Amino acid sequence: MEEGNSILIPTPALFSFEECMWFLNRNYDDCLHEIRDNSIYKALEINGQLVLVRIVENGNFLEVELLKGEMDQEGEAFLIGYIREWFDMDTQIQPFYDLLKKDTRLSYMAEAFKGLRLVSIANLYETICWSIIGQQINLSFAYKVKRALVERFGKRISYEGRSYFVFPDPEVLAAVSMEELKAMQFSTQKADYTIGISKAFASGALSREMLEALPDFSSKMKALTAHKGIGVWTANYALMKSLREPESIPHGDIGLLNALANHDIIRDRKETDRIAALFSLYKGWESYLVFYLWRSLTFKQ
Incomplete structure (x- = not known):
């Protein structure tokens, strides 16, 4: 798939792109996608390469245009699966x-x-970090802190004078200092939790694949809450948004x-x-x- 090409993803019954898009917007400053002109602009890392796509409704389809980057058939299949999961289109x-x-x-x-x-967050690590950031603060401030983190440590792709971001890898945040996160208005506790969770993902002590292999909901909850910074609320949120429990x-x-x-x-x-x-x-x-x-x-x- 080359720049400028599009793919069409058929939409299921009882699906509203408008409702899903409105939820993603809600006047919050989310740095991991951009919504304008009835379209969603989203940066993704596929097979180690950054790409930028634009998603728009086209009749009974979602039209996904590759704005920047390139991908092979395997990457295209990943992209289709990602979008179907993002909007829970198979339920x-x-x-x-x-x-x-x-x-x-x-x-x-x-x-x-x-x-x-x-609407999901496929990246379990991102979901947990986002939950930690948002603990006991209002959403507007949480998005501000998230943007500071992502713009400093995430990957970016530029297109027509705008930057689009991908959430930082756990290996990156595992190596940051408490002081760096506190400078972004993380509390001491949240900085500690974020670094600790990042180390768990970087080492393989925690992963989506590990949770998916567990036999039931309670075992998944137990595995998550065994890590400092993941309480019952965060574990439930992560299982809801990433694993669709x-x-x-x-x-x-x-x-x-x-x-x-x-x-x-x-x-x-x-x-x-x-x-x-x-x-x-x-x-x-x-x-x-x-x-x-x-x-x-x-x-x-």
């Missing part, structure tokens, strides 16, 4: 909508957010609790029995329910 979500429609409190979501997919529920998440309160499902954050009762109605779709509840917190302008 048939009608059963989830059937459950929503039975729930008078949440049935409106099936139409209001129609076609929204659980359907039963992942980031319990205690403020946004989730606010959404539950907004829908009169709970009146107090300690009402764990009512939370459990709700999720028991969505077996196999718990993570999707979390994602849609998060989506309900914001509305398009």
Whole structure:
């Protein structure tokens, strides 16, 4: 595949590129993709080479244009798989909508957010680092810290006067100093966690492949939380966003609790029995329910 060439990826039923793109934007300054003119610009590293692609909706397809770089057939197959995973295009979500429609409190979501997919972060290492960065700070500030980290230590590709970034490799962040991260407004604790997690990934002590080989959800949670800096919330978030574990529920998440309160499902954050009762109605779709509840917190302008 050469620069200027495109590939078409057929979209499934109940898929909205507009909803997915809106989620990726939400007026936050995410340095790992850029959205403009109804298109997503994304830098990726494929087989050791940086490429830049533009993704746009074209009828019942996503059109992916290679703007810079080149790739062979293996790279093209990787790109297609990456985008299908990014937008969860291989999941048939009608059963989830059937459950929503039975729930008078949440049935409106099936139409209001129609076609929204659980947008993933394929890179487990990136997901965990992002979770650590975002602990106990607001999202706007978290994105600012993330940008400082990525622009300093990540790889970049330039196109038409703009720079596009790929998240740093664990080997790179494993070698940085606490002082370097603190200069980017990391707390001492977060700097320590980030370096420690980076060393775990760099050494192979932690990896996506290792987690995927484990037999069940609880063993994956145990493997993640064995590492300093990964608590129950971060482990659930990582399994939800990177491995698409359907039963992942980031319990205690403020946004989730606010959404539950907004829908009169709970009146107090300690009402764990009512939370459990709700999720028991969505077996196999718990993570999707979390994602849609998060989506309900914001509305398009």
